[in-house]
Amino acid sequence: MRLLLALLLSVAPAAPAAADALLIRDGRIVTNGSAGIVANGDVLIVDGRVAAVGADIAAPPGARVVEAGGRYVTPGAFAAMSEIGLSEISGSGAPNDANVAGELVAAAADAGRAFNPNVTAVAVTRMEGVTRAAIAPAQTAGMFGGRGALVSLGGTPDSVFGPSAFMVVELGETGATRTGGSRAALWPVFEAALRDAREYPARYRSGQGGAVLNELDAAALQPFARGQGLFLVHVESAADIRRVISFKRDNPSLRIAIHGGAEAWQVAEELARADVPVILDPLSNLPDRFERLSARLDNAALLNRAGVRIAMAPAPGTVDAHQARLALQLAGNAVANGLPWDAAFAGVTRGPAEIFGVGGQLGRLERGYLADVVIWDGDPLEVMSAPAAVFIEGREQTLVSRQTRLRDRYNPRR
Amino acid sequence: MPLRHSVVALTAALGLAACATAPGESDSAANTTAFASTYAPQASVPTLIRGATVFDGAGVEFANADVLMRDGRIVAVGPNLTAPDGANIIDGSGKFVTPGIIDAHSHLGVYPSPGIDATSDGNELTQPNTAEVWAEHSVWPMDPGFGRAVAGGITTLHVLPGSGNLFGGRGTTLRPVLGARTVQEMKFPGAPQSLKMACGENPSRVYGERDSSPATGMGNVAGYRQAFAEAQEYNRRVREHRESGEGDPPDRNLELETLAGVLNGEILLQWHCYRADEMANAIEIAHEFDFEIAAFHHAVEAYKIPDLLARENICAAMWADWWGFKIEAYDGIRENIPFVHAGGACAIVHSDSEVGIQRLNQEAAKALADGRRAGLAITRAQAWTWLSRNPARALGIEQETGTLAVGRRADVVMWSADPLSSYAVAERVFMDGALIYERGRAGEPASDFELGQTYREGAQ
Numbered sequence: 001m002r003l004l005l006a007l008l009l010s011v012a013p014a015a016p017a018a019a020d021a022l023l024i025r026d027g028r029i030v031t032n033g034s035a036g037i038v039a040n041g042d043v044l045i046v047d048g049r050v051a052a053v054g055a056d057i058a059a060p061p062g063a064r065v066v067e068a069g070g071r072y073v074t075p076g077a078f079a080a081m082s083e084i085g086l087s088e089i090s091g092s093g094a095p096n097d098a099n100v101a102g103e104l105v106a107a108a109a110d111a112g113r114a115f116n117p118n119v120t121a122v123a124v125t126r127m128e129g130v131t132r133a134a135i136a137p138a139q140t141a142g143m144f145g146g147r148g149a150l151v152s153l154g155g156t157p158d159s160v161f162g163p164s165a166f167m168v169v170e171l172g173e174t175g176a177t178r179t180g181g182s183r184a185a186l187w188p189v190f191e192a193a194l195r196d197a198r199e200y201p202a203r204y205r206s207g208q209g210g211a212v213l214n215e216l217d218a219a220a221l222q223p224f225a226r227g228q229g230l231f232l233v234h235v236e237s238a239a240d241i242r243r244v245i246s247f248k249r250d251n252p253s254l255r256i257a258i259h260g261g262a263e264a265w266q267v268a269e270e271l272a273r274a275d276v277p278v279i280l281d282p283l284s285n286l287p288d289r290f291e292r293l294s295a296r297l298d299n300a301a302l303l304n305r306a307g308v309r310i311a312m313a314p315a316p317g318t319v320d321a322h323q324a325r326l327a328l329q330l331a332g333n334a335v336a337n338g339l340p341w342d343a344a345f346a347g348v349t350r351g352p353a354e355i356f357g358v359g360g361q362l363g364r365l366e367r368g369y370l371a372d373v374v375i376w377d378g379d380p381l382e383v384m385s386a387p388a389a390v391f392i393e394g395r396e397q398t399l400v401s402r403q404t405r406l407r408d409r410y411n412p413r414r
Numbered sequence: 415m416p417l418r419h420s421v422v423a424l425t426a427a428l429g430l431a432a433c434a435t436a437p438g439e440s441d442s443a444a445n446t447t448a449f450a451s452t453y454a455p456q457a458s459v460p461t462l463i464r465g466a467t468v469f470d471g472a473g474v475e476f477a478n479a480d481v482l483m484r485d486g487r488i489v490a491v492g493p494n495l496t497a498p499d500g501a502n503i504i505d506g507s508g509k510f511v512t513p514g515i516i517d518a519h520s521h522l523g524v525y526p527s528p529g530i531d532a533t534s535d536g537n538e539l540t541q542p543n544t545a546e547v548w549a550e551h552s553v554w555p556m557d558p559g560f561g562r563a564v565a566g567g568i569t570t571l572h573v574l575p576g577s578g579n580l581f582g583g584r585g586t587t588l589r590p591v592l593g594a595r596t597v598q599e600m601k602f603p604g605a606p607q608s609l610k611m612a613c614g615e616n617p618s619r620v621y622g623e624r625d626s627s628p629a630t631g632m633g634n635v636a637g638y639r640q641a642f643a644e645a646q647e648y649n650r651r652v653r654e655h656r657e658s659g660e661g662d663p664p665d666r667n668l669e670l671e672t673l674a675g676v677l678n679g680e681i682l683l684q685w686h687c688y689r690a691d692e693m694a695n696a697i698e699i700a701h702e703f704d705f706e707i708a709a710f711h712h713a714v715e716a717y718k719i720p721d722l723l724a725r726e727n728i729c730a731a732m733w734a735d736w737w738g739f740k741i742e743a744y745d746g747i748r749e750n751i752p753f754v755h756a757g758g759a760c761a762i763v764h765s766d767s768e769v770g771i772q773r774l775n776q777e778a779a780k781a782l783a784d785g786r787r788a789g790l791a792i793t794r795a796q797a798w799t800w801l802s803r804n805p806a807r808a809l810g811i812e813q814e815t816g817t818l819a820v821g822r823r824a825d826v827v828m829w830s831a832d833p834l835s836s837y838a839v840a841e842r843v844f845m846d847g848a849l850i851y852e853r854g855r856a857g858e859p860a861s862d863f864e865l866g867q868t869y870r871e872g873a874q
Contacts, residue, residue: 089738089739089740089744090738090739090740091739091740091741092615092742093619120738283769283772286558286559286562287527287863287864288768289529290530293528293867320739323736326735329780332836333773333776336836381836383776383780383836384779384834404747407788410717410747411749411753411788411789412720412753412757412790413788413789413790
């Protein structure tokens, strides 16, 4: 540990990424790909991308070399759902861009336009090994939660790399509350909204208008209604999940993933057959809502065993702006409840990347992938572990945050 | 079904050192003896866990040690103990044994699952001073959360009213008795009640939005002081009447009875307070009215004032890493708990969450690791004091539970691995020496609510 840190400190941090070569040597490389875990492996990074992974890779001339000393070297974690960057303080009446009030927009609300890479939570989260996040508004007045975005946590102005990547739809208890007070109203409204969107702009130009959507929302929903974006559907109960599977069967061109899915274990085989992935919360085990009466801790293990694609994030209603860093702890608890380690780690790295359609760029350490790489001081799914170094697209990130500055100011060992 | 109501090992259940008055003989104005505990330990057999790694809860780690429980109490911890006749002998090799975890801050039962309007019973937001209400009167014993907490190694928890009021009401220390029909069956015998108070933005927001006091931090402080001034006067009148025996006693006032209990030291003060400067103001109020503060809860900025906390003998109950969800939590750092510990103050890991209570060991682990990275030398056994001895101290039950000292209640957890690991799970949980949880053991759900729910059976 001390040796590793000394080596890391001995080289200049944050060198320009362009035309840059970096060799991370002698790590326990979690590739998340066909090579599995490579013990005593090297990762060569050139121009911000993984150029090679394997044993005994020669350092190109002029390359920076970092000794991993046998430690875990992994892809950066991908927060599968977060409000990070949408507020500095989420409560206290402070400005919070995760909350969309009023009837003006719902589907058209656009998290990517609100993301601020300079909020302190970005640095706080990044130094814990989380390099990417999917973000969405926390709430709107309607059943559509708005357009979610994919962001880098590198803190740079160009952090939004996946604008309008997905559309949040509430099709469970929350959706019913916002739409006529009942699921009986929810589904007809949802289907009418899709028709409005598909027929945009014609019915709006003709003066007919939408059956349920205003013009802004119809325009925003249109690409998703035409299968050009992902619907991220909030449902928890087995009954609601079955309705989603049935809807998918009737609308095979639409891309659909589930967020929540506390009772998904009951319908695991149907989900696998329909190829509907689930972003679940491995800590969800309480009947805290009537739609979660059979929530259980081995949900992730059961879904994985059935062949359902999974990722892990806090459950709908508990997603926040500050604790995306706990993704690794979620995955560790899934392991404690029966999910194999590789599947659990993938569930907070490769899994989210694939569900959000960027699995060819992120989530693996394979040739051509963006070099989001973390060197850990222990097993990354252990709560006592922490990153020793974090790279985003090959660029070393600072491990200093407002929190570490406060820590250093008040450290009794100072 | 366990014999949950049998009275077998009721050895030394009476007479808590922390509780100054015997039941029914309260001589103070606080009236703490109503709704008395009817908790009875389950039947137990002598149990010997052999060859485990043991954290004793007082900061000491024993390698390859045995733990012997009998008649509901800890008999011995050490190498090569002899099992009494008929003892249940458990192989502890590779396992870890600790005192049961004590959560000093829970809302189980008062904000139960399922959470709907009708079950949201923890915040009497009708006036800023509701010292007259008792959380135990809102506790729903069938909350499925109690069973989940036990599976996380919890053997004692303190249930508090919410934090929307200056004075939220009385808190109660409970046993997570699975299948309890009444809250009295859960009440920790002899444990003192608490008063929940709240600093900061919650009360000033709730009442400020109604254009009533308190609307500000200074309004909060005025509210505390006025109430304690009235309680002093009430206390004086009660005492005068008791001593003189003349005339009628003062009319009973449930609000002032609670505050009088704090002034008399009979009710322990648990004060929700995030910011260092507000904790300092609270300490000044305690000096002005001559009462003690048992613990500051949430205490996100406790790391800024460990010297004050140590000097005043006040515990800080904290999360490992919650921050940023409101402005008074903005300065949260991951080293809060270890910095308080290193400053010589009493550090507690608490949950305030029906999810967090299930794995407080992981919260302690995070805090320990971060403290070590900051250069502090803290052992894992010392970190366990944050989970059992220190909360027992803040709740006034330190002589009964919280460590594996001989004679303490046998509240014991056997873990599958080092409980500071993400992968460790509680395999067996003992309360008063009785096995109340065994991982993987099939059985009916303890909560009536979960019985017969479609698909529920067989789920964890």
